[in-house]
Amino acid sequence: MDDSLLVDVEGLHFSRGEKEIFRGLDLQVPRGKITAIMGPSGTGKTTLLKLIGGQLYPDAGRVRIAGQDVHRLPRRTLFRLRRRMGMLFQSGALFSDLSVYENVAFPLRVHTDLPEAMIRDIVLMKLEAVGLRGARALMPSELSGGMLRRVALARAIALDPELILYDEPFVGQDPISMGVLVQLIKTVNQALGLTAVVVSHDIKETLSIADYVYVISDGQVMAHGTPATLNVDQDDRVRQFIHGEPDGPVPFHYPAPDYFTDIMTGRASS
Amino acid sequence: MKRSKMMEFGVGLFMLAGILGLVFLGLRVSGLGSGVGGDTFTLNANFANIGGLKVRSKVTVSGVEVGQVTGIELDPKWYDARVTMAIDSKLEGQLPRDSTAAILTAGLLGEQYVGLSLGGAPDTLKDGDTIRDTQQALVLEELIQQFVSNMVKN
Amino acid sequence: MSHEHARRRGASRRQPVRQIMALGRGTLDMIDALGRAGLFLMLSCLGIPSREGIRLWLRQMHFVGVMSLAIVLVSGLFIGMVLALQGYTILVDFGAEDALGQMVALSLLRELAPVVSALLFAGRAGSALTAEIGLMKATEQLTSMEMIGVDPLRRVIAPRLWAGFVSLPLLTIGFSVVGIWGGYLVGVEWLGVFEGSYWSNMQGSVGFVADIGNGLIKSLVFAMVVTWIAVFQGYDLIPTSEGISRATTRTVVYSSLAILGLDFVLTAMMFGEIG
Numbered sequence: 065m066d067d068s069l070l071v072d073v074e075g076l077h078f079s080r081g082e083k084e085i086f087r088g089l090d091l092q093v094p095r096g097k098i099t100a101i102m103g104p105s106g107t108g109k110t111t112l113l114k115l116i117g118g119q120l121y122p123d124a125g126r127v128r129i130a131g132q133d134v135h136r137l138p139r140r141t142l143f144r145l146r147r148r149m150g151m152l153f154q155s156g157a158l159f160s161d162l163s164v165y166e167n168v169a170f171p172l173r174v175h176t177d178l179p180e181a182m183i184r185d186i187v188l189m190k191l192e193a194v195g196l197r198g199a200r201a202l203m204p205s206e207l208s209g210g211m212l213r214r215v216a217l218a219r220a221i222a223l224d225p226e227l228i229l230y231d232e233p234f235v236g237q238d239p240i241s242m243g244v245l246v247q248l249i250k251t252v253n254q255a256l257g258l259t260a261v262v263v264s265h266d267i268k269e270t271l272s273i274a275d276y277v278y279v280i281s282d283g284q285v286m287a288h289g290t291p292a293t294l295n296v297d298q299d300d301r302v303r304q305f306i307h308g309e310p311d312g313p314v315p316f317h318y319p320a321p322d323y324f325t326d327i328m329t330g331r332a333s334s
Numbered sequence: 335m336k337r338s339k340m341m342e343f344g345v346g347l348f349m350l351a352g353i354l355g356l357v358f359l360g361l362r363v364s365g366l367g368s369g370v371g372g373d374t375f376t377l378n379a380n381f382a383n384i385g386g387l388k389v390r391s392k393v394t395v396s397g398v399e400v401g402q403v404t405g406i407e408l409d410p411k412w413y414d415a416r417v418t419m420a421i422d423s424k425l426e427g428q429l430p431r432d433s434t435a436a437i438l439t440a441g442l443l444g445e446q447y448v449g450l451s452l453g454g455a456p457d458t459l460k461d462g463d464t465i466r467d468t469q470q471a472l473v474l475e476e477l478i479q480q481f482v483s484n485m486v487k488n
Numbered sequence: 489m490s491h492e493h494a495r496r497r498g499a500s501r502r503q504p505v506r507q508i509m510a511l512g513r514g515t516l517d518m519i520d521a522l523g524r525a526g527l528f529l530m531l532s533c534l535g536i537p538s539r540e541g542i543r544l545w546l547r548q549m550h551f552v553g554v555m556s557l558a559i560v561l562v563s564g565l566f567i568g569m570v571l572a573l574q575g576y577t578i579l580v581d582f583g584a585e586d587a588l589g590q591m592v593a594l595s596l597l598r599e600l601a602p603v604v605s606a607l608l609f610a611g612r613a614g615s616a617l618t619a620e621i622g623l624m625k626a627t628e629q630l631t632s633m634e635m636i637g638v639d640p641l642r643r644v645i646a647p648r649l650w651a652g653f654v655s656l657p658l659l660t661i662g663f664s665v666v667g668i669w670g671g672y673l674v675g676v677e678w679l680g681v682f683e684g685s686y687w688s689n690m691q692g693s694v695g696f697v698a699d700i701g702n703g704l705i706k707s708l709v710f711a712m713v714v715t716w717i718a719v720f721q722g723y724d725l726i727p728t729s730e731g732i733s734r735a736t737t738r739t740v741v742y743s744s745l746a747i748l749g750l751d752f753v754l755t756a757m758m759f760g761e762i763g
Contacts, residue, residue, distance in 0.1 A: 114631075119635070143639075146634075146635055146636070147636075153628040154628070156627075159633075160624070160627070160629065170636065174636065175637060341550045342546055344554045345554060348553055349549075349658065351658075351662065352657075352658030355661040355662055355665040356661050360696055362687065362691075363597070363668060363691065363694050363700070364696040365692065365694070390695065445689070
């Protein structure tokens, strides 16, 4: 297998209840690059990250990370593999009963036997990288949304992972913290040489940092390419998404019976 | 750091209070170890009827608690109740051989217990001896029956 | 459109079949939930406690046990006082007010202390556990813990389960002690029952194993059931604010029903032939 690929998703099928979320999804994440996965809300982008992280099991298909099939691994090996991954959650997901410092120290304490002095050095280094060294004594409830995500980023990179998964890092941020996060993701990626998967529907920010972009829709990859090629892509659906047009191939209306007949006849039955 | 120490202290106190509470329940409420503590010796007595006597009922001399009932079983030879009692060992060799045991009731509805009345014989009761002269429990129904049949006879 | 109507008519004709299907689905869902809950309990409780585990357990003992102490003790005091007051007015008619201590102690130890502390515990600590774990789930803390490579069952759930198992029996002991003292205050200090007979009647009738021991076994069973329900409801809920509020309600309702139902079963097993 190609050594330049870190994550290789092949023919992924997954459904939740009656609803098919993925039907034959293929995508590749090259080492050392930022790969973005974009698509309208509700297309299962977060689900995809959970499948990659081995928290959900697919109905069919494979996810391989560095050549290992994530869903065939015994629990212990899976947990060891996860040490090489960091994940940044939409809400930050800091442990609310631990301070900022302890949150960042958490993976170190769990997975290493480093002496306290060394842990302190690493934690302060990571916090410095996200610009929050001064906030180490605060509790998560005292932080703003943008700061929460920065601390979560510091925690995600605490163990110097090879792969980092970002789940909607830009959602609900004011322009300044959005800029800060874009900058951070970029510099962290370059400085540590790690591989990143960014799941997002914030087009402008994502395109500005991604090396390669997959657009998914209806459970499959609709288009993929570098940001430059996507911008000039002729496909209607891709253009609608990239340029944020309200109506197009992806309809503005949720599927419904004809408006007129619905209003005139629907009274008695509903 | 300070907060977690306080917490540990609080939890420690909580556990300690629980254990002390259990000790209180054991000693004060269920009367474990009250009355007779330490060494005891065993006496037996056969009763025709023990009424409501139970294991752990008290044994008294002149109303003072000196021991408790440790076992009740049916004597297969005489078909009466054989009661085993643990008596304070200070009384070993002090109780005359012709002492009597009676099953008494504390108040009208109260607990039943064994009362020992001392005799005058020079010999004394030793560990494992049996008291010969016993008085069975008063069963209220029997008393009433007797009373009624006496009335009818007269 | 007429096709649509035909489909609806067909549906209403199949109504009984549907209801049977719904019943079957309900049963299967219940078995499924029970299975998951059982597996969940097993996975959480197994495993060797580490130093870190003991520290986490201590922390939960504080939240679950120490924080419930006040409400349990105050309730115990009042219930003991009421028992003495009620018992006195009944017993005095038979001239048996000397048996007040016995009545207060036996009612508390066998029945009221285990049941009432468990109900209070479900309301105070159980609902808090559900809400806390639910919130951790909703804010993805449990998922992120798993991604860091730490099993949330061991780190989050197990300390809470064990804290619940240990706390409730201790709280029940506290309840009994305070209740008996409350009975003493009302019976002896206020209503003038003779102090000696209050205690000696109690000591004469309360068995350490039969009454105190059985009461504690009840309380231990309630502790396991209530904590299990609370923690599982939190872990299994739908991670939205509505889901959390529903699960919290479910914890209190299920726990209360389980406590009262189990109390009957346990009482029948323990005291059935005596009573």
